[in-house]
Amino acid sequence: MSADVRILAAEPGCHLFGDNGCGFEAPTIGMFFPEPWYTGIPRSAGIDLYLVLLLVAVGAVLLLWSWFSKKLSLVPGRRQSVGEMLVLFIRDNITRPTMGAKGDSFIPFMTGIFTLILAMNFTGLIPGMIPVNSNLAFTAMFALVIYVMTIVIGVRNQGGWGYFRNQIFPPGMPKPIYVLVTPIEILSVFLIRPVTHALRLFATMFAGSLLLAVFAYGGWYMLNLTAEPLLAGVSVLYSGAALLGYVAFFVFEIVIMLIQAFVFTLLASLYINQSLEAAH
Amino acid sequence: MLVELAAEYNILRIDWVKFTFGAIALAVIYFFVVRKAVPRVMKVLDERHDAIEGGIERAKRAEAEAEEIRQQYREKLEESHREYAQELEKAKEQRAVIIAEAREEAQTEANRIIEAAKAQIEADRQQAVVQLRGEIGALSTELASRIVGETLSDGAAQNRVVDRFLEELEQDESAKQAEVR
Numbered sequence: 001m002s003a004d005v006r007i008l009a010a011e012p013g014c015h016l017f018g019d020n021g022c023g024f025e026a027p028t029i030g031m032f033f034p035e036p037w038y039t040g041i042p043r044s045a046g047i048d049l050y051l052v053l054l055l056v057a058v059g060a061v062l063l064l065w066s067w068f069s070k071k072l073s074l075v076p077g078r079r080q081s082v083g084e085m086l087v088l089f090i091r092d093n094i095t096r097p098t099m100g101a102k103g104d105s106f107i108p109f110m111t112g113i114f115t116l117i118l119a120m121n122f123t124g125l126i127p128g129m130i131p132v133n134s135n136l137a138f139t140a141m142f143a144l145v146i147y148v149m150t151i152v153i154g155v156r157n158q159g160g161w162g163y164f165r166n167q168i169f170p171p172g173m174p175k176p177i178y179v180l181v182t183p184i185e186i187l188s189v190f191l192i193r194p195v196t197h198a199l200r201l202f203a204t205m206f207a208g209s210l211l212l213a214v215f216a217y218g219g220w221y222m223l224n225l226t227a228e229p230l231l232a233g234v235s236v237l238y239s240g241a242a243l244l245g246y247v248a249f250f251v252f253e254i255v256i257m258l259i260q261a262f263v264f265t266l267l268a269s270l271y272i273n274q275s276l277e278a279a280h
Numbered sequence: 281m282l283v284e285l286a287a288e289y290n291i292l293r294i295d296w297v298k299f300t301f302g303a304i305a306l307a308v309i310y311f312f313v314v315r316k317a318v319p320r321v322m323k324v325l326d327e328r329h330d331a332i333e334g335g336i337e338r339a340k341r342a343e344a345e346a347e348e349i350r351q352q353y354r355e356k357l358e359e360s361h362r363e364y365a366q367e368l369e370k371a372k373e374q375r376a377v378i379i380a381e382a383r384e385e386a387q388t389e390a391n392r393i394i395e396a397a398k399a400q401i402e403a404d405r406q407q408a409v410v411q412l413r414g415e416i417g418a419l420s421t422e423l424a425s426r427i428v429g430e431t432l433s434d435g436a437a438q439n440r441v442v443d444r445f446l447e448e449l450e451q452d453e454s455a456k457q458a459e460v461r
Contacts, residue, residue, distance in 0.1 A: 033289045044297040051301050058305045065317035072324040074331055083321050108318035109310075116309045136291065137298035145306060206291065 015224035016238065017231040024221045027213035032134055032206065053132045057119035064115065087111055090265070098269040099276060106272060114265040117142065117201070121257035124209045125250070131205040131257065136198065139264075143198035146268040154275030163275065197267055204260045208253045215246035412456060416449070 014022045036046035068083030076084060090111045095103040120138060124131030133139050154163035167189045168182050219242030224235040423445050427438065 029289050029291055032291060041297055045295050046297065050298055054298075054301055054305055058308055061309055062312055065313045069317035069320045072320060074324065074328050076324070076328075080321075080324070084325055087318060087321050087325065107322060108314045111318045112309050112314035113306075115313065116306065135295070135298055137294045137296075138302040140294050141299050141302040141306065145303075 014221065015226075016222045016235050017224050017227040024218070027210060027217045029210070031210070031213055032130060034130075049130070050132055050135050050138075053123040053126075053129060054120065054138070057116065057123055057132055060122075061112075061115050061119045064119075086115070090114060094262070094266050094269045098266065099273040102276065103269065103273065106269065110265050110269055113142070113268065114261055117264055118257065118261040121205055121261055124205065124212075124257070125254065130209050133201050133260075134205040134209055136202045139202040140198040142201070142264065143194045146197065146271060147194040149268075150271045150275045153272060157276055167274070193271065197264070197271075201260050201264050204256055208249075208256050212246065212249055212253060215242050215249060218242045219246060408456070412453070419449070 014025065016024075033045070034049035036048040039046035041047075065083075067079065068086070072080055087107060091104065091107050094110050094114070095107050099106065117133065120132035122131070123129050124134065151163070154167070157163070158166055168185050169178055170181060170185065173181060219239045222235050222242060223239035225232050227235060427441060
């Protein structure tokens with residue numbers, strides 16, 4: 001099913017009920033470190049599959065949006081309606097609930113970031129491929145962009161000191177509480193928040209594709225048609241169960257990819273809202 | 281084994297090349313999707329929203345206009361009703377006046393006829409009286425001749441005759457008068 005599975009298939013018989021006595025080799029995190037094609041860049045893994053998949057994702061998003069936004073009319077066709085639905089989905093489920101009407105200017109940004117992250121997740125659905133966001137570098141980049149945006153917007157809207165004061169000293173609390181709250185807020189807002197923002201997306205994509213790989217590897221390992229007829233039949237049953245699991249988790253993974261793209265965008269919207277609002 | 285792998289593959293290591301390419305990807309998406317495509321879609325959405333709002337506005341205006349015209353019509357209708365009632369009232373009054381006039385005229389006419397009849401009756405009576413006088417004269421002459429014809433010996437008889445004659449005459453007179461009346 002995946003690239004590694006194909007490699008395994010080429011290797012001579014490491015299967016259930018095989019006679020060469022080798023056991024099941026689970027997929028390792030090595031699958032997230034594809035062999036680079038060019039390594040000449042210092043302090044880097046170089047050019048590898050991730051960058052190609054990133055290119056595919058970006059290309060898909062560009063194509064999708066140029067398709068959605070061409071020949072627009074007041075009476076929309078099916079194609080235009082889908083594009084509008086996506087924009088309205090972002091508006092009604094992300095920017096409006098978090099920022100209200102004043103966040104409407106962020107709809108394009110949130111729509112763009114949502115579709116890009118979604119496309120970067122969906123590369124994992126291509127057989128044998130991995131989600132681009134299963135590498136921390138990309139999610140960290142997104143989180144950092146949002147982090148910088150929140151600070152810039154916050155300082156611009158509430159003034160330098162005003163923004164940091166609102167973040168560090170949440171208003172409306174009895175003074176002594178700040179001894180406790182302020183360190184927590186500093187940690188949470190300026191350290192934990194961006195890190196979890198990046199890690200959440202990365203970890204779910206990482207774990208999800210690893211899980212899919214386990215089912216794929218297991219299914220392939222348990223399939224042994226060269227064994228005795230009875231054992232071969234059993235192996236087909238085992239393998240079929242693994243395939244069912246794979247299909248189920250594949251569907252589950254699609255949902256997770258959607259949810260994680262949504263959650264990332266929703267959190268970005270929430271963080272930006274805290275910078276938009278003056279003292280609250 | 282996992283520890284070895286972890287040493288070999290550090291999943292938490294952020295590769296700067298990937299980071300940079302990710303940033304470039306986001307920039308590309310920013311310029312083509314965030315700045316161009318999505319705003320275009322949103323613009324059409326807004327335009328449609330405006331168009332629909334405008335349509336609702338127009339419909340509201342037309343409705344208000346219709347309501348105004350209906351109000352005017354209703355007022356006119358009420359006015360004409362009122363005028364009709366007034367006319368009716370006036371006609372009734374006129375009718376009453378006409379009836380009263382007619383009655384008065386009739387009364388006058390009746391009075392006139394009665395007067396005329398009375399005059400006629402008076403005239404007739406006068407005529408009767410005159411005629412009666414004539415007749416009384418004749419009768420008196422006849423009586424006188426009768427009295428003269430009788431013997432003058434019986435003075436008492438003479439008296440009785442005269443009395444009876446007068447009595448008859450009176451009776452005749454009153455009977456005639458009653459007849460005239």
